[in-house]
Amino acid sequence: MSYSVVGQSVPRVDAREKVSGSAIYTGDMVLPHMLVGKVLRSPHAHAKIISIDTSKARSLPGVKVVLTYEDTPKIPWNSAGFPPSPGAILVEDQYILSDKARYVGDGIAAVAAVDEDTAIRALDLIEIEYEVLPALMTLERAMAAEAHLIHDAEKNIYGHTPVVIGDVEAGFAAADYVFEDTYYVPKVNQVSMEPCGVALAAPDRDGRVTIWTSTQMPHLVRRITAHALGLNIGQVRIIKPPVGGAFGSRLGVVNEPIAALLALKAGKPVMLKYTREEAFLATESRHPISMTLKTGVKKDGTFTARQLTSYIDGGAYATHTPSFAGPVAGWFLAMYKSPNIKVDNYSIYTNATQCGAFRGYGNPQVVFAVESQMDDIARKLGIDPLEFRLKNHPCAGEVWLWSGWAIESCGLEECMAKGAKAIGWSEKRNEGAGGNSRVTTGAAGTKKRGLGMGYMMHVSGARPMLHETSAAIVKINEDGGANLIYSNSDCGQGSGTALTQIAAEELGIPYEDLVMTKTADTDVSGFDIGSHASRQVYSGGNAVKGAAAVAKQKLLAMAAEMLQTPAEELVVEEGQVWVSHDPSKTLSVAEVAHAAHFGSHGHQIIGAISEEPAGNPPVYAAQFAEVEVDTETGVVEVLKVVAAHDVGTAINPAAVEGQIQGAVQQGIGYALTEEYRCDLETGRPLNPNLADYKILTSVDMPPVETILVQAASETGPFGAKSVGESGLVATAAAIANAVYDAIGIRFKELPITPEKVLAALHERKES
Numbered sequence: 001m002s003y004s005v006v007g008q009s010v011p012r013v014d015a016r017e018k019v020s021g022s023a024i025y026t027g028d029m030v031l032p033h034m035l036v037g038k039v040l041r042s043p044h045a046h047a048k049i050i051s052i053d054t055s056k057a058r059s060l061p062g063v064k065v066v067l068t069y070e071d072t073p074k075i076p077w078n079s080a081g082f083p084p085s086p087g088a089i090l091v092e093d094q095y096i097l098s099d100k101a102r103y104v105g106d107g108i109a110a111v112a113a114v115d116e117d118t119a120i121r122a123l124d125l126i127e128i129e130y131e132v133l134p135a136l137m138t139l140e141r142a143m144a145a146e147a148h149l150i151h152d153a154e155k156n157i158y159g160h161t162p163v164v165i166g167d168v169e170a171g172f173a174a175a176d177y178v179f180e181d182t183y184y185v186p187k188v189n190q191v192s193m194e195p196c197g198v199a200l201a202a203p204d205r206d207g208r209v210t211i212w213t214s215t216q217m218p219h220l221v222r223r224i225t226a227h228a229l230g231l232n233i234g235q236v237r238i239i240k241p242p243v244g245g246a247f248g249s250r251l252g253v254v255n256e257p258i259a260a261l262l263a264l265k266a267g268k269p270v271m272l273k274y275t276r277e278e279a280f281l282a283t284e285s286r287h288p289i290s291m292t293l294k295t296g297v298k299k300d301g302t303f304t305a306r307q308l309t310s311y312i313d314g315g316a317y318a319t320h321t322p323s324f325a326g327p328v329a330g331w332f333l334a335m336y337k338s339p340n341i342k343v344d345n346y347s348i349y350t351n352a353t354q355c356g357a358f359r360g361y362g363n364p365q366v367v368f369a370v371e372s373q374m375d376d377i378a379r380k381l382g383i384d385p386l387e388f389r390l391k392n393h394p395c396a397g398e399v400w401l402w403s404g405w406a407i408e409s410c411g412l413e414e415c416m417a418k419g420a421k422a423i424g425w426s427e428k429r430n431e432g433a434g435g436n437s438r439v440t441t442g443a444a445g446t447k448k449r450g451l452g453m454g455y456m457m458h459v460s461g462a463r464p465m466l467h468e469t470s471a472a473i474v475k476i477n478e479d480g481g482a483n484l485i486y487s488n489s490d491c492g493q494g495s496g497t498a499l500t501q502i503a504a505e506e507l508g509i510p511y512e513d514l515v516m517t518k519t520a521d522t523d524v525s526g527f528d529i530g531s532h533a534s535r536q537v538y539s540g541g542n543a544v545k546g547a548a549a550v551a552k553q554k555l556l557a558m559a560a561e562m563l564q565t566p567a568e569e570l571v572v573e574e575g576q577v578w579v580s581h582d583p584s585k586t587l588s589v590a591e592v593a594h595a596a597h598f599g600s601h602g603h604q605i606i607g608a609i610s611e612e613p614a615g616n617p618p619v620y621a622a623q624f625a626e627v628e629v630d631t632e633t634g635v636v637e638v639l640k641v642v643a644a645h646d647v648g649t650a651i652n653p654a655a656v657e658g659q660i661q662g663a664v665q666q667g668i669g670y671a672l673t674e675e676y677r678c679d680l681e682t683g684r685p686l687n688p689n690l691a692d693y694k695i696l697t698s699v700d701m702p703p704v705e706t707i708l709v710q711a712a713s714e715t716g717p718f719g720a721k722s723v724g725e726s727g728l729v730a731t732a733a734a735i736a737n738a739v740y741d742a743i744g745i746r747f748k749e750l751p752i753t754p755e756k757v758l759a760a761l762h763e764r765k766e767s
Contacts, residue, residue, distance in 0.1 A: 003505055003718065004505065004573060004574060005501045005504045005505040005510075005511045006501055006502065006505045006649065006651050006718045007649065007650065007651070007653065008501070008511075008652070008653075009652055009653050009654035009655070010497065010501060010511050010652060011497075012494055012496075012497045012655070013496050013497045013500050013516055013518065014242065014490075014496065014497075014518060017242075018242075023242045024241055024242070025194060025198070025214065025241055025242055025243070025244060026198045026199065026200055026212050026213060026214045026241050026273075027194070027198045027214075027271075027273050029200050029212060029241070029271075031200065031202055031269040032269075033268045033269065034200075034268070034269040034270070034271055035064055035065075035112040035113060035114060035262070035263075035266055035268050035269065035270045035271070036112065036113055036114070036115055036116045036118075036119045036270070036271055037110060037111065037112045037119065037258065037259055037262045037270045037271060037272035038110065038111050038113075038116070038119040038120060038122070038123055038272075039107045039109070039110045039123075039255075039258065039272070039278075039282070040107070040108050040109040040110065040111075040123045040126055040128075041104075041105045041106060041107060041108065041278075041281060041282065042098070042101035042102075042103070042104060042105065042106040042108050042130075043104060043684075044101050044104065044130055044132050044135075044682075044683070045101070045102075045103055045104050045135035045136075045137065045351040045352075045678075045682060045683025045684075046101065046102060046103075046132070046133040046134060046135050046136065046148065046150065046351045046683070047100070047101040047130040047131060047132045047133055048100055048101075048130065048131040048133065049069075049099065049100060049101065049108065049128060049129075049130060050129040050130065050131055051127075051128070051129045052068050052108070052109065052126065052127070052128050052129075053126070053127040053128075054066045054068060054109065054126050056125035056126075056127070057111060057122040057123070057125040057126045060113075060118065060121060060122050060125060061118075062113050062114040062115065062118035063111060063112075063113045063118060063119075063122045064112050064113060064114070064266045064268070065110075065111065065112040065262050065265045065266045066109065066110075066111050066122065066126070067096075067097060067109060067110045067111070067258075067261060067262065067265065068097055068108065068109045069095060069097045069098060069099045069108075071097075071261075071265070072095055072096040072097050072261060073096070073228065073229060073230040074095070075095070075227065075228060075229075075230055076092040076093060076094065076095065077092050077094055077095075077224060077227050077228045078090040078091060078092045078093070078094060078224075078318060078319060079094055079224065079252045079253040079254070079317075079319050079356075080251070080252045080319045080320040080323065080356060081216070081217045081220040081221065081224070081251045081252030081253070081530060081532065082220070082252075082320075082323060082466060083220060083466055083467050083469075083529055085465065085466040085467050086465070087323065087326060087462070087464070087465030087466050088323050088465075088466060089159065089322035089323045089326075090318075090322075090323070091158060091159070091318035091322055093151050093317055093318050094317050094319075096228055096229075096257045096258055096261055097109060097110060097258070101130065102150055102151075102316035102317065102351060103315065103316040103351050103352055103353050103354070103683060104281065104353075104678070104682070104683045104684050104685060105278070105281030105282045105353060105685070106282075106316065107258065107282065108128060109123070109126050109128075110258050110261075110262060110272075111123060111126075111262075112262040112263075112265075112266050112268075112270045133148050134147075134148055135351045135680075135681065135682060135683040136148065136150065136156065136349075136350050136351045137350060137351055137352060137678055137679075137680045137681075137683050138350065138680060139288075139290060139311050139313055139348055139350065141350075142156040142157075142348050142349060142350045142351075143155075143156060143157055143311070143348060150316060150349040150350070150351060151349060153349075156348055156349040156350070157346055157347070157348055157349075158318065158322070158347055158348075158349060159318075159321065159322035159325060159345075159346065159347030160344065160345070160346055160347075161322075161325035161326055161328075161329055161343070161344075161345040161346075161347075162342075162343065162344050162345075163329050163333065163341065163342065163343040164341075164342050164343075165333075165339075165340065165341040165342070165401075166305075166339050166340035166341065167340055168294075168296075168305040168306075168307050168340045168341065168342040169305075170305075170340065171296050171303075171304040171305025171338070171339065171340030172294070172296040172304065172305045174296070174304045174305075175296030175297055175298065175304040175305065176297065176298050176299045177296070177297050177299075177377070177380065177381075178294065178295070178296050178297075179293075179294070179295045179297070179373060179376065179377055179380075180292065180293070180294045180295075181292070181293055181369075181372075181373050181376075181748060182290065182291065182292045182293075182748065183290075183291045183292075183293070183368065183369035183372065183373075183748045183749065184288070184289070184290050184291070184748065184749045184750075185288060185289055185291075185364075185365045185368060185369075185670075185749075185750050186288050186674075186675040186676070186677075186749075186750060186751070187285045187286060187287070187288045187313070187352065187353075187355065187675070187676040188285060188286045188358070188669070188670055188674045188675060188676055189249075189279075189280055189285045189286070189358075189674075189676050189693065190245075190246070190247040190248060190249040190285070190286075190358050190359070191690070191693065191695055192244060192245030192246055192247060192249055193244045193245045193492075194214060194243065194244025194245060195273075195274055195275065195276045195278070195279040196214070196246075196249040196250060196254060196274065196279045196283040197214075197254045197255045197272075197273070197274030197278060197279055197282065197283055198213065198214040198255075198272075198273045198274065199211055199212070199213040199214075199254070199255050199256045199258075199259040199260075199271075199272050199273075200212040200213070200259065200269060200270070200271045200272075201256070201259040201260040201262070201263035201264075201269065201270050201272075202263060202268075202269035202270075203263050203264050203267060203268075203269075207235060208234075208235045208236070208237060209229075209231075209235065209236055209237070209260045209263060209264055210237040210238075210239065211225065211236065211237070211238050211239070211256050211259065211260055212239045212240075212241060213238060213239075213240065213254075213256050213259075214240070214241070214243045214244070214246075214250060215238070215240055215243070215250045215254070215256075215489070215530075216243070216246050216248075216250040216251050216489050216491055216530050216531040216532065217250075217251065217252065217489055217528075217529065217530020217531065217532065218238040218239070218240045218487055218489065218520045218521075218522050218528075218530070219238070219487060219522055219527050219528055219529070219530065220252065220529065220530055221238050221252070221253055221256055222236045222237070222238045222522045224252065224253045224257075225238075225253060225256045225257050225260060228253070228257040229257060229260060229261060229264075236260070236522075237521070237522055237523050238256075238520075238521075238522045239519060239520070239521045239522075240489065240519060240520040240521075241519055242518070242519075243489075243490070243491040243492060244492065245491060245492045246491035246492070246531070247358055247359045247491075247666070248284075248356065248357030248358040248359055248361065248532075249279075249283055249284060249356075249357070249358070250491065251284075251320075251356060251357035251530070251531075251532055252319070252320075252356065252357075254274075254283055255272050255274065255282075258272055259271075259272040276688075276689060276690065277688045277689055280353075280676065280685060280688030280689070280693070281353065281685060281688055282353070283353075284315075284319060284320070284353070284354050284355055284356030284357065284358075285315075285353060285355055285356070285358065285676055286355065286358035286364075286365075287312050287313060287314065287321065287324065287355040287356075287362065287365065288312075288313040288355070289310050289311065289312050289313065289328070289362075289365045290310065290311045291308060291309070291310045291365070291366070291369045292308070292309045292310070293306075293307070293308055293369055293370065293373050294306075294307040295307070295373060295377065296340075297377055297381070299381065301378075301381055301383050301387075301388050301391050301392070302391070302392070303336060303337065303338035303339075303392060304338070304339070304340065305338060305339075305340040305341070305342075306332070306336065306338045306340070306341050306342075307341070307342045307343070308329070308332045308342075308343045308344070308345075308366075309343075309344045309345075310325075310328060310343075310344075310345045310346070311346050311348055312324065312325055312328065312345060312346065312347050312348060312355075313348055313350050313352065313355065314347050314348060314349060314350070314354065314355050315349075315350060315352045315353050315354035315355045316349065316350070316351055316352065316353070316354050317349075317354040318347070318349075319354050319355070319356050320355070320356040320357060321347040321355060322347050324347075324355075324356075324357075324361065324362055325345040325346075325347055326465060327361055327362045327363070327402075327465070328345050328362040328365070328366060329343040329345055330401070330402040330403075330465075331362055331363045331366040331367065331402070331457075332366050332370065333401040333402060334394065334400055334401045334402035334457055334618070335366075335367070335370055335393065335455075335456075335457060336370075336374075336392045336393060336394075337392055337393070337394055337398075341401075351683050352678060352683065353676075353685075357532065359663065359666060359724070359725045359728055360458070360725045360726075360728060360729045361532075361533065361725070363456065363458060363725070363729045364667070364670060364728055364729050364731075364732060367454060367456045367729050367730055367732075367733050368454075368732045368733045368736065368750065369748075370733075371454040371455065371456075371730065371733035371734075371737065372733060372736050372737065372746065372748065374388065374389065375452070375737045375740065376746065385453060385737075386416050386420060386425070386453070389416070389455050390412070390413060390416060393412060393455065393457075393620075394407060394457075395407060395410040395412065395413075396408065396409050396410040396711075400457075400618055402457070402459065402618065403459075403463065403464060403616050403618075404464065405464075405615060405616065407617070407618060408615060408617040408713045408714045408715060409617065409646075409648070409711040409712060409713050409714070409721075410620060410646070410711060411620055411646030411709035411710070411711030412455065412620035412622065412646060414644075414646070414709045414711070415455075415620055415621060415622040415644035415645065415646055415707070415709050416455070416622045416644070418644050418707045418709070419453070419622045419623070419624050419642045419643075419644035419707060420453075420622075420624065422624070422642045422644075422705055422707065423451060423453075423624035423625075423626060423640065423642045424451075425451060425453070425624065428449075428451050428626070429450075429451040429741060430450055430451075430741050430742070446630055446631045446632040446633075447628050447629065447630050447631070448628070448629050448631060448742045448743055449626065449627065449628045449629075449639070449742055450626070450627055450629070450738045450739060450740065450741030450742025450743070451624065451625070451626050451738055451741055452624070452625050452627070452733075452734045452735060452736065452737025452738030452739070452740065452741055453622060453623060453624045453625070453730075453734050453737060454622075454623055454730035454731070454732075454733030454734040454737060455620070455621065455622050455623075455730060456620070456621050456623075456726060456729040456730040456733075457618045457619065457620055458534065458618065458619050458621075458722060458725055458726040458729060459533050459534065459616055459618060459619075459722065460533075460534060460535065460538035460539070460613075460615075460616055460617050460618070460619065460648075460713070460716065460721045460722035461533050461534070461535035461538055461539045461613060461616050461722070462532065462533040462535070462616075463612065463613070463615070463616040464616070466529070466533075467529060467612060468529055468533075468535055468539045468612045468613055468616075469527055469528065469529055469610060469611070469612055470486075470487075470526075470528050470529070470539050470540045470542070470543035470544075470610070470611070470612075470613075471486070471487065471525065471526025471527055471528055471543055471608070471609065471610035471611075472484065472485070472486045472503075472526070472540070472543040472544045472546070472547035472548075472608070472609055473485040473486075473525070473526065473547055473606065473607070473608045474503055474507065474544070474547040474548045474550075474551045474606070474607045474608075475551070475604055475605070475606045475607075476507075476551055476555060476589070476593045476596075476604070476605040476606075477593060477604075478593055478594050478596075478597040478598070478604075479590050479593065479594070480509065480513065480575060480588060480589040480590030480591075480592075480593045480594075481509070481513045481514065481515065482503070482504075482507060482509060482513065482514045482515070482551070483514070483515050483516075483517065484499065484500060484503045484514060484515070484516040484517065484544065484547075484548075485517045485524065485525050486499060486516065486517070486520075486525060486528070486540065486543070486544060487520045487522070487525040487526065487527070487528035487530075489520065489528070489530045489531030489536065490518070490531070490536070491531055493531075493536070493655075493659060493724050494652065494655040494658070494659070495531070495536035495537055495540065495724075496516050496518060497652055497655060498536075498537045498541065498651040498652050498655065498720075499516065499536070499537065499540055499541060499544045500514055500516045501651050501652060502537075502541045502544050502545050502548070502651060502717050502718065502720075503516075503544050503545070503547075503548045505718065506544075506545045506548035506549055506552060507548045507551060507552055507555075507572070507589075508552065508571075508572035508573045508574070508575070508576075508577075508589070509572075509574075509575045509589055510574060510575055513575060526608070526610050527610065528540070533722075533725075534619075534722030534723065534724040534725045534726065535722065536724070537651060537717070537720050537722065537723075538613060538617070538648075538713075538716050538717070538720055538721060538722055539612070539613045541651070541716070541717035541718075541720055542611070542613045542614075542715075542716070542717050543609055543610070543611055544717070545717040545718075546607075546609040546611060547607040547608055547609045548607060549607065550607030550608065550609060551605055551606060551607030552572060552607070553567075553607075554596075554605045554606075554607065555572065555577070555589065555592055555593070555596075555605050556570050556572065556577070558592050558595065558596050558601070558605065559572075559577045559587055559592045562587060562591075562592065562595060563577075563579060563585055563587060565579050565585065569581065572589065575588060575589045575590070576588055576589065577589060577592060593605060613715060613716075614715040615713070615714070615715035617648065617713035617714070617715060617716060617721045618721075619645065619646055619647060619648070619721045619722050619723065619726050620645070620646040620709075621643065621644065621645040621646065621726050621727070621729065621730055622644045622730070623641065623642065623643045623644070623664075623667075623730040623731055623733075623734045624641070624642040624643075624644075624734060625638055625640070625641050625642075625731070625734040625735045625737075625738045626638070626639045626640045626641075626738060627639060627735060627738040627739055627742055628742070629739060629742045629743050629757065631743065631757075631761055633754055633758075634753070634754030634755065634756070634757035634758035634761070635754050635757075636672055636735070636739055636752055636754075636757065637702075638668055638672070638702045638735060639702055639703075640702050640703050640704075640705070641664050641668070641702060641703070641704045641705070641731065641734070642704075642705045642707065643660050643661075643664055643704060643705070643706050643707065643727060643731075644706075644707035644709060645660055645706070645707070645708060645709065645723065645726060645727070646709040646710075646711050646721070647708055647709070647710060647720070647721055647722075647723045648710065648711065648712050648713045648716050648719050648720045648721030648722075649710055649712050649713075649716070649718050649719035649720045649721075650708050650710060650720075650723075651717075651718065651720050653708060656706075656708060656723050657706045657708070659723050659724055659727055660704075660706045660723065660726075660727040661704045661706060661727070662727070663724075663725070663726070663727025663728035663731075664704050664727055664728060664731055665696050665701055666728045666731075667727070667728035667729075667730075667731020667732055667735075668696055668701070668702075668731060668735065669694070669695050669696050669751075670728065670731070670732045670750060670751065671731060671732035671735040671736065671750060671751060671752060672735065672751050672752055672753070673694040673695070673696065673751055673753070674693065674694060674695060674751060675750075675751055676688075676693065732750060735752070736750075736752060739752060739757075743757075743761070745757075745760045745761070745764065747760070
């Protein structure tokens with residue numbers, strides 16, 4: 001189907017302010033009499049607080065407020081941004097400031113002062129006596145029977161998520177082959193351009209507090225902050241200015257309650273802005289997980305049983321982890337068809353920085369493990385890995401075990417075919433068990449090349465586990481232009497542009513004639529769950545399209561009266577309304593809107609809606625990587641990535657391609673360079689900075705070819721599905737499989753560093 005606005009690579013709604021540097025972020029804001037907030041953090045990973053003396057800090061000139069746990073509401077809460085839903089398991093184990101040090105960086109005290117230097121000096125004057133306890137930095141130490149308890153609980157294992165379908169033991173007994181492998185993925189950080197943790201809180205004389213914050217979910221942050229402070233929801237107002245990237249790091253409360261409490265105590269605005277090191281120390285990162293996979297398979301490549309046992313390191317506080325274990329199970333269930341499946345996911349407290357959302361929400365971890373094992377199984381059976389995956393994946397019309405709903409559309413076969421052709425799969429891939437590479441380069445013949453691929457499925461929201469409510473208001477102005485008011489949580493991904501296109505397409509007006517309110521405000525816009533689960537264009541787009549449709553109905557009703565023609569015979573496109581069977585009878589949208597405002601009726605044409613989407617269509621992707629492994633240095637170089645993605649309908653193709661390419665960059669880092677590391681004895685972070693935490697820059701990136709496959713969904717706006725997270729889900733798996741193809745060594749732990757490659761090559765040589 002042809003559209004006038006949808007499917008066009010129009011400029012982003014925020015392009016000019018972003019490229020000119022004129023965008024005002026939370027950290028740029030200044031209010032009269034504004035104070036600066038700072039947090040005193042524990043130097044110990046695990047310690048009881050024996051005493052705190054804040055008297056010297058309180059007496060320092062310029063210090064207005066000093067807070068400890070004793071000065072906070074004694075209300076346990078959970079910072080994760082979940083709505084109250086059956087799928088949300090919320091363990092409330094947090095306070096605004098901590099009663100016990102549970103990781104290096106835990107917030108113990110906070111101050112507000114007239115300037116940053118004074119606030120820092122005040123922190124230095126706070127005297128704390130600790131009783132240091134053993135630091136439980138690994139899953140094994142935390143789960144040991146004699147381990148100290150990190151919280152007041154029976155043990156440090158605080159969650160178990162089981163799933164049983166059929167009888168796995170019978171399935172394994174019926175298998176021709178049974179494969180069992182354990183994989184480990186480390187903690188990695190989102191490293192958004194704007195450091196995570198920026199909030200400006202200002203109280204008013206009516207007891208309300210307004211918080212400008214860099215968040216992904218204004219309404220849920222309002223609810224959680226109000227709960228933590230012991231306030232009614234209406235006493236908290238959240239305003240979201242532009243956000244400099246998020247990738248899940250702002251999926252819930254970060255430091256808003258601390259900023260708000262400081263402001264309420266001081267009676268003045270307080271800016272609490274984390275440094276880059278604090279963003280590493282005190283905000284959530286991707287979960288490390290140990291995963292054991294057991295798979296039973298027949299000689300013809302059909303599965304008889306699949307089993308996953310995982311231990312999820314949630315860090316010092318529960319936050320997302322018990323709920324996160326559900327999607328981890330769902331990703332495993334949903335990838336491949338099997339009559340017998342069993343999952344046991346365990347949530348574990350450790351004395352590490354807490355973990356939460358990071359682009360993909362458990363899917364990159366699971367796909368790395370599953371797709372690594374699938375390649376090994378395919379090689380053992382002598383089946384091409386592409387054929388093996390196509391034989392076993394769920395497709396259109398089948399029930400998808402992640403949601404329990406029928407799959408609306410499936411573009412995986414096209415993704416596989418086009419991606420394989422683009423990478424040269426049949427011509428370049430090595431035969432057999434790897435290590436006997438098709439190309440050997442370098443003066444000493446030390447460089448070997450290989451191809452690998454990985455496939456993935458992802459969601460377009462979190463239904464039915466969580467609610468996916470969105471609201472939108474579309475109002476047509478007297479000159480025929482329109483405004484879109486939506487609690488848009490565009491964090492840099494460009495969803496605001498796509499939503500504007502959807503509204504303009506449905507209204508029948510030019511893209512340039514519709515203005516979106518880019519700053520979300522919980523006092524103004526309707527309730528929206530936020531930016532999670534790649535839902536903005538699907539869930540939010542449906543609400544926007546619905547609100548625009550309501551406004552269009554009213555527009556056509558007014559035009560019908562003016563043209564003396566039934567509304568069902570009218571068409572509106574490109575800002576014009578005409579009679580379908582007589583195009584000579586026409587009015588501009590501006591003329592109709594002007595008449596509505598100032599004619600006999602005297603009303604503005606407004607459409608409003610609040611709803612959940614009808615479904616949750618999965619998206620598919622096949623990613624292919626070509627690598628070169630230097631067997632002398634251990635360096636793995638990615639030569640090319642082909643990312644073929646089924647996106648439903650690409651509302652803005654350029655934005656969709658940009659999302660995939662940016663995600664691939666994160667996926668390569670996950671595979672090869674990134675790991676947020678701590679000293680295993682003290683818990684002290686070893687690389688909480690951009691000098692030692694290795695992310696890829698533009699000069700490190702290989703060519704990335706994106707292929708958009710448009711298998712339109714039945715329930716999405718104009719057929720759209722998601723794209724935001726899926727671009728990195730399969731990347732690490734594709735690279736790991738390519739490394740195996742090159743040198744014949746299976747790496748079951750990320751990242752695949754030169755040290756690990758050399759050690760594995762040496763071990764193989766010695767054996």
